[in-house]
Structures are given as structure tokens and as C-alpha cells.
Amino acid sequence: MSVRGVETDEQQRIRFQVELEFVQCFANPNYLHFVAQRGYFKDPAFVNYIKYLQYWKEPAYAKYLKYIKFKMDMSRNFNHNVIRYPMCLHFLDLLQYEHFRKEIVNGQCARFIDDQQILHWQHYTRKRVRLLQSQAEKHMTVQNEPTPQKNV
Numbered sequence: 001m002s003v004r005g006v007e008t009d010e011q012q013r014i015r016f017q018v019e020l021e022f023v024q025c026f027a028n029p030n031y032l033h034f035v036a037q038r039g040y041f042k043d044p045a046f047v048n049y050i051k052y053l054q055y056w057k058e059p060a061y062a063k064y065l066k067y068i069k070f071k072m073d074m075s076r077n078f079n080h081n082v083i084r085y086p087m088c089l090h091f092l093d094l095l096q097y098e099h100f101r102k103e104i105v106n107g108q109c110a111r112f113i114d115d116q117q118i119l120h121w122q123h124y125t126r127k128r129v130r131l132l133q134s135q136a137e138k139h140m141t142v143q144n145e146p147t148p149q150k151n152v
Contacts, residue, residue: 020064023056026095027088029117033110041101050095057089065089087117 007015025031040046055061065086094100103109
């Protein structure tokens with residue numbers, strides 16, 4: 001903080017990046033288990049901090065959780081600095097409940113959630129591929145149909 005208690009632009013940028021990365025960690029049930037085992041979810045200050053982090057659910061911030069933006073610098077290297085784990089918002093919601101915070105201490109619970117998350121991703125990927133293939137086939141069918149000729 002600066003002398004007057006107001007964050008500088010650089011401090012705001014760093015806080016944004018730190019909070020972005022921290023919220024990103026919530027997508028990993030094993031990390032949540034690790035944090036729970038160390039008793040952080042029993043600390044009222046930490047629970048309040050998690051409540052504060054709900055601002056990431058607002059569209060202005062959530063866009064950083066859902067998309068990967070790439071930009072090429074002058075040396076033709078790709079730079080990206082955006083959250084890639086949209087599941088973290090769901091876990092951020094769950095962390096608002098004391099019952100979830102207590103249950104995630106259990107390793108079996110964390111493993112079950114991790115397994116379910118992997119199954120979801122596998123199912124979503126297969127379903128998404130089928131949908132894209134179907135759309136591509138429809139597009140090819142429309143392109144291959146002859147256009148009707150008008151008699152003049």
C-alpha cells in the first residue's frame with residue numbers, strides 16, 4: 001500500500017493476478033483438500049476472504065476465468081495470462097457452505113469429486129466432438145446441394 005492507504009496501479013495489478021491465480025486453484029479438489037487439512041477453512045478471516053472472492057462471478061471478472069487470450073509479442077512468442085479453469089467458480093460457490101468445507105477434509109471426498117470432475121470432462125469432450133461433427137456434416141450437405149436455377 002502507498003503512504004495514504006490507496007493501492008498504486010502496480011499493486012492493484014499484482015493483487016488482481018494473485019487473486020486470479022488463487023481462485024484458479026479452487027478448480028482442483030486435491031488443493032481444496034490440502035487447504036482444509038491445514039485448518040484454513042476453520043479460520044473466520046479466511047472464510048471471509050473466500051466470500052470476498054465471489055466478485056470473480058461477476059461478468060467483468062468471470063471472463064478471465066473462461067477464456068484463454070493469446071497475444072504474440074515482437075519476438076513471435078505467445079503470451080497468455082488468463083484462468084483456464086471455469087470449474088473454480090462452482091467450487092467457489094461450494095466453499096461458501098460450512099458443510100462442504102468440513103467434508104473436503106476427508107480424502108475420500110476429495111478423490112470422489114476429482115473422479116467426477118474427470119468423468120464430466122471426458123463426457124463433455126465426447127459430446128462436444130459429436131456435436132461439431134454433426135454440424136460439419138450438415139454444413140457439407142448444404143454446400144453440396146445444387147442451387148435451383150430460375151427460368152427466365
